[in-house]
Amino acid sequence: MGIELELHSARPARKGPARDTFLRGSYEHGEALAAALSGLDRHGSGKLGWVDPYGDTLFNEQEAEVARQEAAALAEGCGDARHKAALLDLAGLLDPCAATPGSYVWFLGD
Template structure:
């Protein structure tokens, strides 16, 4: 997942560009909804099956968070 997200420009790529690979990043359900749409666009541009599978897993987590009021998705950095 880090390989996919590390290619994003933090200033021009929406919510997913803000995921910090070294620190923690927290999305609430509204942010998860926006990021879910970004994952769909990213998936279409990937050819590597491993990266596509990771994005599919991320999309499921974001969808669950977006559908659950008061929830958060926590990305834990290195």
């Protein structure tokens, strides 16, 4: 199980040419990211608990702003080097998304 990440300039098409909006992706920390997010409460106040490790999840720029802060806090308190690297990589995609109206981060679960 893993979660791949993609940054898009607009809402990506779930079917068809999602590459039209694709800016960059992250595919090397999938399993570590899924593990780092696995203990989060889906019903809590954060956004990262909403990420479905088995399906796809989209965050717009407002959701990315909240998730960016959450990922940074999780990375700071993380003792596992692989999980920390995955969370910092996630924050690296959430930052430009939060700063760009109309953009999205797409979490692609297994």
